[in-house]
Amino acid sequence: MPDNQNLDNPVTKYPKISPPEQDQPEPGLDTKLEPQADHGEKTYMGNGRLEGRKALITGGDSGIGAAVAIAFAREGADVAIAYLPDEAEDARHVITQIEATGRIGIGLPGDLMEVGYRKQLVHDAADALGGLDILVNNAGKQIAIEKLEDLTDEQVLETFQVNILAMFTITREALKYLPDGASIINTTSIQAYEPAPVLLDYAATKAAINNFTKGLAEQLGPRGIRVNAVAPGPIWTPLQVSDGQPKEKLPKFGHNVPLGRAGQPAELASAYVFLASEESSYVLGETLNVNGGKPSP
Numbered sequence: 291m292p293d294n295q296n297l298d299n300p301v302t303k304y305p306k307i308s309p310p311e312q313d314q315p316e317p318g319l320d321t322k323l324e325p326q327a328d329h330g331e332k333t334y335m336g337n338g339r340l341e342g343r344k345a346l347i348t349g350g351d352s353g354i355g356a357a358v359a360i361a362f363a364r365e366g367a368d369v370a371i372a373y374l375p376d377e378a379e380d381a382r383h384v385i386t387q388i389e390a391t392g393r394i395g396i397g398l399p400g401d402l403m404e405v406g407y408r409k410q411l412v413h414d415a416a417d418a419l420g421g422l423d424i425l426v427n428n429a430g431k432q433i434a435i436e437k438l439e440d441l442t443d444e445q446v447l448e449t450f451q452v453n454i455l456a457m458f459t460i461t462r463e464a465l466k467y468l469p470d471g472a473s474i475i476n477t478t479s480i481q482a483y484e485p486a487p488v489l490l491d492y493a494a495t496k497a498a499i500n501n502f503t504k505g506l507a508e509q510l511g512p513r514g515i516r517v518n519a520v521a522p523g524p525i526w527t528p529l530q531v532s533d534g535q536p537k538e539k540l541p542k543f544g545h546n547v548p549l550g551r552a553g554q555p556a557e558l559a560s561a562y563v564f565l566a567s568e569e570s571s572y573v574l575g576e577t578l579n580v581n582g583g584k585p586s587p
């Protein structure tokens with residue numbers, strides 16, 4: 291086999307983790323995740339690809355959103371992150387990382403179940419940053435339930451509120467600020483096309499997000515506002531340990547993809563940077579799959 295020391299093999303780039311069974315109350319915290327996840331703190335190198343941009347990221351305190359927030363700041367953007375009040379500790383870590391780049395980092399805690407907060411959040415972000423030209427709808431709720439008989443209408447409603455209905459409200463409000471050339475990126479999931487039997491409500495919201503993304507991209511394209519989605523596969527984040535997966539499945543989390551391991555949040559960041567930046571100027575209504583090799587439609 292030829293050898294190139296400069297080349298990262300994606301199979302071994304990160305360890306194949308076998309997380310111990312663990313359970314956190316919702317929302318889970320990155321600070322308590324075992325093993326700890328990588329958000330690019332030590333690795334992400336910015337290159338001025340988002341110089342002077344102004345971004346709002348929901349769920350930007352932890353997991354994928356945290357990695358995106360850190361990457362955006364290192365690419366030159368000012369960043370507001372939204373999160374639940376209980377996640378202040380994770381949010382502080384991310385804001386510290388943003389500020390270390392010399393960019394503005396703003397925390398906007400609140401509950402996306404509340405329509406008033408969804409709207410206020412957008413105005414507060416635009417106020418604090420002096421405008422808005424990137425919106426990342428990334429917050430998500432995922433609670434695994436074995437049987438439909440045990441899946442309450444209350445949970446279904448909450449999952450739809452947080453995952454997709456909030457996207458409508460926030461994006462509508464953001465259109466008051468987003469200039470021509472702005473970018474909207476929605477976090478969907480491989481669950482949109484490969485629903486797990488224990489994630490019926492969650493997977494249905496992700497299919498809805500894919501559809502919303504494509505339709506809105508057609509609607510806003512003529513204005514020069516691009517809408518795209520990122521569809522992660524199994525990524526090691528607090529979502530998974532706060533009832534997102536049955537506990538006994540955690541030790542094998544992510545082992546069933548062609549790369550044989552779970553992804554780290556840091557491995558998602560460049561997909562969002564690409565879709566936010568002008569490098570993707572002719573890409574609209576696209577779903578960028580970052581899933582370790584699972585076939586996608």
Ligand code: NAD
Pocket residue numbers: 317318348349350351352353354355372373374377400401402403428429430431432452477478479480521522523524525526527528529530
């Ligand atoms: P995460 O727990 O770090 O992030 C989810 C965030 O959603 C939380 O930090 C929280 O701030 C926010 N949130 C949840 N309920 C909320 C509410 N009621 N009000 C306000 N904010 C709320 O986990 P993550 O895995 O990084 O999730 C980010 C996105 O990635 C989600 O949309 C999730 O569905 C998606 N996703 C994750 C995976 C994975 O394997 N981790 C796979 C596919 C898609």
Ligand code: MG
Pocket residue numbers: 317318319320349351352353373377380528
């Ligand atoms: Mg969080």
